[in-house]
Amino acid sequence: MNSVDTRNELLQLLKENHVNVQLSVPQLVEKILTRDEGSLTSTGAISVVTGKYTGRSPQDKFIVLEESTKEKIEWGTTNQPISEAVFTGLYHKVIDYLKKKNEIFVFKGFAGADKKSRLPIQVVNELAWQNLFVHQLFIRPTDDELLAHDAGFTVISAPNFKADPAVDGTNSEAFIIISFEKRIVLIGGTEYAGEMKKSIFSVMNYLLPENNIFSMHCSANVGIEGDVALFFGLSGTGKTTLSADPNRRLIGDDEHGWSSNGVFNIEGGCYAKCINLSREKEPQIFDAIRFGTVLENVTLNQESRIPDYDDGTLTENTRAAYPIDAIDNIVLPSIAGHPNTIVFLTADAFGVLPPISKLTKEQAMYHFLSGYTSKLAGTERGITSPQATFSTCFGAPFLPLPATRYSEMLGEKILEHNANVFLVNTGWTGGEYGVGNRMKLSHTRAMVQAALEGELNHVETVKDEIFGLNIPLHIAGVPDEVLQPVKTWSDSQAYELKAKELAAQFRENFKKFTNVSEEIEKKGGPTS
Missing domain, CATH: 3.40.449.10 (Phosphoenolpyruvate Carboxykinase, domain 1)
Structure with a gap:
């Protein structure tokens, strides 16, 4: 045919x-x-159940x-x-x-x-x-x-x-x-x-x-003065939370292109996770679930038809699909200028990556190719301790072309538009998962805000000896010791062992990229 x-x-x-x-x-x-x-819910949304397939089926x-x-x-x-x-x-x-x-x-x-x-x-x-x-x-x-x-x-x-x-x-x-x-x-x-x-x-x-348009799995927003920010990150890293900023307008929450004209949303709607959703935690998503919204695999009270967002009986991957204009504080049409700031989000359960570090172009390409975050103990059967997980370009399942094609485009865009790139760890500090504590959201917000406002572009930094990352010494609203992970651990030797363990996993994962320039690996990755 x-x-x-x-x-x-x-x-x-x-x-x-x-x-x-x-x-x-x-x-x-x-x-x-x-x-x-499907059924009509108390808010006017349509509720449906998708049967045995409650998520993507990558093997098919x-x-x-x-x-x-x-x-x-x-x-x-x-x-x-x-x-x-x-x-x-x-x-x-x-x-x-x-x-x-x-x-x-x-x-x-x-x-x-x-x-x-x-x-x-x-x-x-x-x-x-x-x-x-x-x-x-x-x-x-x-x-x-x-x-x-x-x-x-x-x-x-x-x-x-x-x-x-x-x-x-x-x-x-x-x-x-x-x-x-x-x-x-x-x-x-x-x-x-x-x-x-x-x-x-x-x-x-x-x-x-x-x-020659760079396609990206990320969220994007724009400030009052037209400054654009991109947020890359896998599930659980805080991408939705940090990109939903009341002082910035949302361009889109998941898929974007970056052309010679600037950034544009690929979609016209949002496909939001809604397990444990509440108006208090995520008011924009909660209030968007109204007439015309599609709820997937959310349990309903059969009499009141009120959704129970805390019920994961059918799946933890409960979803709500709604048009982007169901959210306030958005850009329509969903286009903006060239990004000033790019944020890579990771939830490091090893507790060793800095809460924020400014990346060189080579480091940006390295960490973009790596796409690192952690799977936590208890999230999957058989996982008893934190495990490093890498998703190339923060979107491996959706990339038909070689990964280096996308990373090279990122490098070109960074140079062409002088974009500042930051690696932000929203994971653990003071020890690994089970010992340390999750990074305070207030601290993360303060660090991201400082990055977006250009306050970290010319500040004094110290180089992390294991990962080679440049860490700011001072950020308003964040205790100085929080900025350097080794200072938050009670046992510096335990920190060094855990940091070197993660660095080794970065290097092992990077071996799969056989056609990456030696400069990216040498200048972008862990130094010891």
């Missing part, structure tokens, strides 16, 4: 009478309730091995290759399956708030609630934009179509397959809506660098 055949088959499907195109939020809510796909994600892209993709366990024959077979089956449904749903919109580089997308859904999800998560077109809309990529999601691995060539009943030549993402067997969001992010992580 060539690209023309694929497109014709899709066009024929979309001409069928049972296709609902671009339904409004109220229309979709009515469909969801009529079709018994594939990229089609195609002539035009096979030399560009970084193949491996993250980007698993699958043949064109397997894709074609499943594509035929899914299209035939959708033709037989009573109705299906289509959303047309965009990925990328910058009109010069955005990707027109369409999403074909078996389920009305998933169509509401993409309506809220992606960028919604104006009436004029809709008339001129021509999809550059199509997502087809049929959760109730299950593959037969023995026949279809998949690893399980679920599959998420990206074909860059056919410009299609094919999803089946899993109802978890995050697969659609992250598939398009993977697509953008391939397409944007091809157009």
